Amino acid sequence: MRTGAEYRESLRDGRDVWVLGEGPVSDVTTHPATAGMVDEYVAWYDRHFGPDWQDTLLTPADSNGPRRPLAFIPPGTSDDLRRLGKAISAVHFLTGGNMTHTPAYGGLIALGLLNALTRIDHSSEEIQAADEYRASLAASGRFLTYAGGGPLIGTRLRPDESQRAALRLVSETADGIVVSGKIQMHTSTPFAEDLLVSSRDELPPGSGRHLWFIVPVNARGLRVVSRRSAARHANPFLSPLSSRFDELDSMVWMEDVFIPRHQVFTGEPANRNRQQSLVCWMLWHHSYGWLAKAELSLALGLALAEVMGLKQNPVTVQQLLEMTVNVQISRTCMAAAELEPETAASGYALPNQLHVASAGVNTLRVRQRMTEILRGLPGSSLLNAPADTDFADPDMAAELEDAFGGGGYTGLQRAALLQLAWDQVASGLDGREAAFELHASGGLDAWQHQIAAWFDRYNELANSVQSFVQVDLPPLDLSSLREAPPPPRRNPQTGPPA
The missing domain is CATH 1.20.140.10 (Butyryl-CoA Dehydrogenase, subunit A, domain 3)
Structure with missing residues (x-):
């Protein structure tokens, strides 16, 4: 685990950040809109070195070598999950649930990516690359966050339907891809080092491919545009939470951003009800x-x-x-x-x-x-x-x-x-x-x-009433309840005004 000071220094990497209402932020470690949150992430890293926290945040002491951060170790058993859950819960309570995206969250993003690619089983090379990336987070403590890749309102209202995708595949070679576009909405991007983007649309249109990719936050051609800061009093006594925690949900604008091949993956369409999904x-x-x-x-x-x-x-x-x-x-x-x-x-x-x-x-x-x-x-x-x-x-x-x-x-x-x-x-x-x-x-x-999609006892329960009645019932099939469509998305109308 790197120190908080090392994390702070990593943020001085030339990233392009703009906070709405504030303007450009040349250094997120010192700007009033971002410095407080940086301090909290610094504390997250340093907590792993504190004697009072090591039994909660690190693997048990044994003869197998140094203790390691639980945040980056994939759980293999129920006991592993309980230990990791205890660590996540303890850190969350310190913030009152106001620091939702931590480097530990990034470890779970990478684990979800590996699992989804394994389930899809499109490419063994991509599965291996995802596993290697997950291992690199464990080795470095690098901070990954996630964006679902949804388009902004201006994109959705373009007259040409073929131009309404959030992202555009500019070019592709054996070395990687070049993408442009604007996506929302994701959290803590000004403070992270990498961003996993799962595009909602086929890239290119009609290809049947849903490309996911990992891009450094300081990549050439990438700008992080964050929402306005949450209103708070300058006196921390009057704002004990909001003076410390403001993760700055963001958009990302990309103009001809290159993504190396080993960080490009073949994903699947978004579906909130899919089990063992990316998330x-x-x-x-x-x-x-x-x-x-x-x-x-x-x-x-x-x-x-x-x-x-x-x-x-x-x-x-x-x-x-x-x-x-x-x-x-x-x-x-x-x-x-x-x-x-x-x-x-x-x-x-x-x-x-x-x-x-x-x-x-x-x-x-x-x-x-x-x-x-x-x-x-x-x-x-x-x-x-x-x-x-x-x-x-x-x-x-x-x-x-x-x-x-x-x-x-x-x-x-x-x-x-x-x-x-x-x-x-x-x-x-x-x-x-x-x-x-x-x-x-x-x-x-x-x-x-x-819950409706994942509950698997509809038929079992419906047919169990047979034992309580005096007449025979035909087999009851309630499987359709698992296929109930989710609430429809509210897509804006693009026709002429009434």
Whole structure:
């Protein structure tokens, strides 16, 4: 594992980054829009060298050599999955689920790529290249992120339907391909070193080929265009989360970008309901991030119930119990996914996809309710809590202590918790997270359709009623439920305006 300092230095590689509303970013390690997130990734790397974290993040100590980061070791058994899941969960909770894409996530992207190519079995050379790339991440700690390759609105509205693909294959030789185009929407690209792109369209059109490729973020002709920064106060006391975590979801614009042959792969059309897809391990990581956000909301609810003198209040108690049940259901699903793994096409242990999807559906269902509970639990103090700087004025400090202190807690202590709760459920960061997951993960409908497609007991259960009735029934076939189409994409109309 490289150090955080080595990672920071790797970002000074000439990459072309533009943050909307800010303009060009010449150095992501120092620019105000990006430096805070860089610091968090530096901490991610350095945590592996901390004595308190090594038992969580590294392989067990034995006689087989130095301990290695779990993040880059493909799990072979249920025990391996549980150990890796514990590491992912622990790191996610440190961030409240607000650092969704880490180098560990990149390791799972590479594992999903290897597995999908093994299942497709188009080319042994491509499978070997994917495995070698995955191994290179383990050796270097290099940071990979992922983009689904969707087109932007301007591309979708082009009059010529043949020009509506996000990417265009400019040329192809034995050495590689040259591509141009604009794609969205992906996370943490300003902070990553490589980007895996899975094109949604055939390249070239009509060829039947869906090319996937890995491109360095600093490649010649590539520009990262990131969304505006989440609104946050300059004082970290008032923005304890949003001052640290803003992954800057991005577009990538490519103009004649060369991709070497060993990083070009023959993929398949996108299908959210496909089992053992490119994103199968990623969904596990996503669900742990959502669980961490729910757990932080519960943690804040518990702390505020005590600090605000509400832990004996019947309404508050019921709300806390509701939040606890919501969290535990998702955690139980995640545990089940690791205890009952699937064997992937690549031979590795894959968290049971049906259990992972169940955790995701539960978290998406209860997210808004948990947010509303936490917004309401502390009362209007949530809106009026002071900053630490307000206590610097002696007269103001005395009045603030009178207004917010008491019951065994100082006004400053109460204010700190209230500001954290605000940043968790009422900030620009919270709004960004909700909007991003709606678009990137497909929302609740998409996850429910995954369960419908992957549930394999329809016929077994339907035919089991035979033993409860006195008449013979013909065999019942509910297999069509597994083929229910996902929610249709909302494609913009390209005809003349009405």
